[in-house]
Amino acid sequence: MEEIHRFGYDPITCHTWNNNQSQLALSLNNNEVGIYQKSGKQWERSAVLAEHSGRVMGIDWGRTTNRIVTCGADRNAYVWTPSEDGRWRPTLVLLRINRAATTVRWSPKENKFAVGTGARLICVCHYEEENDWWVAKHIKKPIGATVSSIDWHPNNVLLAAGSSDFAVRIFSAFVKEIERRPEPTVWGTKMPFAALMYEERRRGDGWVHSVGFSPSGNRLAWASHGSVVGISDAGTVYTLTTSVLPFLSVLWVSESSLVAAGHDCRPYLYSVGSAVVYAGSLDVSTHEEDQGDLSAMQMFHSLDRLGAADVSTAIGTKHQNSVNQMAAVAWRDCVATRVSSVGTDGLLILWNTSSLHASLNSLKL
Amino acid sequence: MSKTVSTREFRKVDVDQYNEDNFQEDTDGNETQLQGPNETEVNNLIGSKNNVQALKAVVQNPVVGSRNTDTKLKAFRLVMRVLSVFKSSEIEAAVATLSASEVDLLMKYVYRGFSEQTTTTDNICPILLSWHEKLFAVGGLGSIVRVLTNRQTV
Numbered sequence: 217m218e219e220i221h222r223f224g225y226d227p228i229t230c231h232t233w234n235n236n237q238s239q240l241a242l243s244l245n246n247n248e249v250g251i252y253q254k255s256g257k258q259w260e261r262s263a264v265l266a267e268h269s270g271r272v273m274g275i276d277w278g279r280t281t282n283r284i285v286t287c288g289a290d291r292n293a294y295v296w297t298p299s300e301d302g303r304w305r306p307t308l309v310l311l312r313i314n315r316a317a318t319t320v321r322w323s324p325k326e327n328k329f330a331v332g333t334g335a336r337l338i339c340v341c342h343y344e345e346e347n348d349w350w351v352a353k354h355i356k357k358p359i360g361a362t363v364s365s366i367d368w369h370p371n372n373v374l375l376a377a378g379s380s381d382f383a384v385r386i387f388s389a390f391v392k393e394i395e396r397r398p399e400p401t402v403w404g405t406k407m408p409f410a411a412l413m414y415e416e417r418r419r420g421d422g423w424v425h426s427v428g429f430s431p432s433g434n435r436l437a438w439a440s441h442g443s444v445v446g447i448s449d450a451g452t453v454y455t456l457t458t459s460v461l462p463f464l465s466v467l468w469v470s471e472s473s474l475v476a477a478g479h480d481c482r483p484y485l486y487s488v489g490s491a492v493v494y495a496g497s498l499d500v501s502t503h504e505e506d507q508g509d510l511s512a513m514q515m516f517h518s519l520d521r522l523g524a525a526d527v528s529t530a531i532g533t534k535h536q537n538s539v540n541q542m543a544a545v546a547w548r549d550c551v552a553t554r555v556s557s558v559g560t561d562g563l564l565i566l567w568n569t570s571s572l573h574a575s576l577n578s579l580k581l
Numbered sequence: 582m583s584k585t586v587s588t589r590e591f592r593k594v595d596v597d598q599y600n601e602d603n604f605q606e607d608t609d610g611n612e613t614q615l616q617g618p619n620e621t622e623v624n625n626l627i628g629s630k631n632n633v634q635a636l637k638a639v640v641q642n643p644v645v646g647s648r649n650t651d652t653k654l655k656a657f658r659l660v661m662r663v664l665s666v667f668k669s670s671e672i673e674a675a676v677a678t679l680s681a682s683e684v685d686l687l688m689k690y691v692y693r694g695f696s697e698q699t700t701t702t703d704n705i706c707p708i709l710l711s712w713h714e715k716l717f718a719v720g721g722l723g724s725i726v727r728v729l730t731n732r733q734t735v
Contacts, residue, residue, distance in 0.1 A: 336602075361604055381604065382732075419646070422730030442730040443723035457681060459721025462730075480722075 218499075218534060219566040221259055223250075228558035230272065230541055235279035237545055241265075242558065243272040249286055251304070267294050267306045274320040274331075281326045285309075287317035293331055293341070295350060309350040311339045319365055325372045327394050332363030338377055340389040340409075355387050355410040365426045369433040373398045373407055376436055378424030383417035384438045384446070402434050402450035416448055421455070422462070425478065430468045431550055435488065437474050439463035445476055447488055456492040460484075467542045469552035469569050477539035477557055481531065485572050498555070498567045499534050537561035606732075617644040617656035623663060632667055633675050639663045640683045646733025653735065657697075660690045664712055665705045676715045684720045685727050689735040691716065692728050 224244055231242035240252045240259060249265040249272055270290030277284050284304065287293040291313050296304040311317060315334035322329045328342040331352075336359045339352040360381035367376045368389075375389040388407035390398065403413045414436075422441030429436055436448045441462045446455045463478035469485075475498065477483040483498040518524065530536060537560035544552040545566060555567045597603065618639045626635035644656045664687075667675060676684065694709045716724065 420727075420731045420733050422727075422732075440730075441726070443726045457685070457723060457727070459719075459723040461722050462726055 218568070220534065221564045221566075223252075223259070223562055223564060225562045227537070227560035228540065228562060228564060230275050231543060231556070231558045231564065232275045232277040232284070233543060233545055233556070234277050234282070240564075241275050241277055241284055242564070243275060243286075244562070245271065247271055247288065247290075249275055249284075263302060263304055265294075265296055265304055265306065267308075268292065270316065273316065273318050276320055276322045276329065278322045278326040283322075283326070285320050285322060285329050287311075287320040287331050289316035291316060291333075293317055293320060293329075293339075295329075307350065309341055309352065311341070311352050312354070313337065313339065315362075318362060321366055321368055323368050323372050323389075324370055325395075327372075328389070328391055330366050330368070330375050330389060332366045332377060332379075334362040336361060336363070336379075338363055338366065338375065338387065338389075340375070340391065342391045342394050344393075353391070353409065355389070357410075358412065358415075359385070364424060365438075367428045369401070369403075369429050370431070371398050371401060371433060374401065374403060374413060374429075374433070376427045376429055378427040378438050380423045381417070382419050382421060382423065382440070383415060384424055384427055384436065384448070385412060385416075386414040386436065387411065388413060414448070414451070416446070416453060418444075418446070418455075421446070425463065426465045428466045428468050428474070430471050430474075430488075432471055435468075435471075437466045437468065437488075439466045439476055439478065445474075445486060445492060447492055449488075454488075454492050456486065456494070458484075458494075464538060464540060465542045465557075467544060467552075467555060469544065469555060470550060470573070473573070475542060475555055475567075475569070477535075477542055479538045481533045481535040481538060481559070483539065483542065483555070483557055483567060485569070496572055498569065498572065534565055535559040535561055535563060616642055617652050618642055618659055620655070620659060623659055627663060627666055632663075632671065633678060635663050635666070636675050637678065640679070640686055643686050643735070645686070645689070645731075645735050657690065657693060657735070660687075661694055661705060664690070664694070665708050667708070667712075669708070669711045672711055672715045673718075676712075676719055679719075681720070684716055685724050686735065687712070688716050688720055688724045689728050689731070693735055 226244040229243050229245045238254050243249050247268040250261045251263040252259040253262040268288035270288045272288045274287045284296040293309040294306040296306050313333045313335040317331045317333045319332040331339040338355040341350045341352045344351050362380045363377050365378040373390045376386050378384050388411045390407050390409050421444045425439050427438045434450050438446045443458045443462045444455050461479035463476040466476045468474045472488050475483050485495045487493045487495040539557045539559045542557045545554040545556050553570045558564045623635050623638045639660050644653050691713050
């Protein structure tokens with residue numbers, strides 16, 4: 217069953233989990249980040265990270281190093297380290313951008329992080345010991361518009377970026393000061409910093425809202441504003457045009473299945489093999505369930521006053537407004553068993569994907 | 582300060598075109614190859630009352646994304662002609678014969694039809710609305726979103 221948590225009535229723009237899901241960091245469409253601690257079945261706010269002067273656009277929690285990185289519309293990024301008294305100490309990172317930062321992610325080894333910006337570039341930041349600060353390097357060409365979403369490849373070097381110039385690209389974010397040359401992957405062998413390893417530009421599909429590498433890194437998925445889900449399997453592209461509203465977030469839950477959610481307010485599961493196939497929704501509620509008791513007197517009363525018998529404004533899904541972001545919460549044997557989604561309705565919902573996976577496996581044989 | 586210069590033409594210059602940061606829309610290179618549906622074939626099929634065949638023929642070789650407005654206008658008029666010969670009861674069966682991309686293409690033409698109603702053409706809005714309803718039943722909200730987001734217009 218799903219767990220539903222409400223964090224007020226403001227939209228939750230971004231969220232992230234710590235390493236054992238005992239703590240949650242999220243932002244309610246303002247310039248603060250709240251750290252919430254699980255106490256029983258409720259979430260209690262244990263700390264507030266308030267340093268940004270603009271809306272917080274992205275948060276990521278480094279699970280092994282226990283550091284949080286945030287980025288905001290004020291063109292800044294902060295790295296927060298926890299101290300013994302439960303407070304978080306911010307370190308400003310100079311990104312040298314003249315537009316807002318839109319999204320931020322720690323690399324898998326958490327020794328660097330990447331920030332997508334509205335300045336048509338990506339900042340890759342790493343820590344420099346001798347000066348005790350974070351240095352930002354820019355990846356510019358050939359990005360032509362705002363970078364809306366980024367995701368790291370498991371090899372800690374390749375970075376996928378989806379942007380508003382209708383393109384999905386994979387760049388190399390190899391920082392020679394902190395790492396060794398990586399092994400070749402399906403996306404190429406030579407990976408100097410800012411090299412464009414792959415590009416897929418589909419003018420007909422609209423802005424790219426979200427990108428994601430599969431757990432092995434050999435597949436890349438994206439969601440476009442034209443209600444299209446696209447997969448590139450090491451260069452071979454499959455797309456699925458959907459008949460629902462566009463998705464804002466895609467998340468791989470195994471090597472061959474992914475969950476997508478967005479303006480349709482419902483997470484959908486897709487199976488990826490030789491083609492992309494719709495495999496059911498995580499949200500199986502129907503409109504009848506949500507109506508509740510409607511007595512005869514209520515019905516005639518509202519007919520008289522408002523001209524309509526049914527005045528419920530709830531829609532037949534668990535989320536009552538668009539889903540902004542999804543995150544994988546728990547993994548078991550390379551399959552994500554629990555997934556969280558946050559929406560514009562102020563809800564955070566935890567979904568179990570294990571039952572759907574079982575039915576997926578029985579389908580595939 | 583605004584009266585010190587006698588000529589005022591400089592105020593009409595579009596300064597945004599000189600901004601280096603402007604998003605450069607690139608053009609398709611294959612404009613000459615997009616020809617649109619075969620007009621004679623479609624007209625013959627309409628004449629012989631083969632409405633469903635005419636519909637299939639008119640969605641072949643779509644002229645999307647081209648800057649050749651004449652070809653697009655010709656194709657548009659042809660599509661409107663085909664859509665208007667259908668009776669309301671026949672539309673659903675005809676839509677069932679189309680593929681998903683053809684449904685999307687027709688939805689684009691339906692919206693262009695909505696936006697270009699003039700007094701000289703027949704009033705085809707009712708038939709367009711019926712087409713919209715049947716296409717929506719198959720294509721869903723996604724097909725309408727694609728009409729709005731696809732920069733390659735019809």
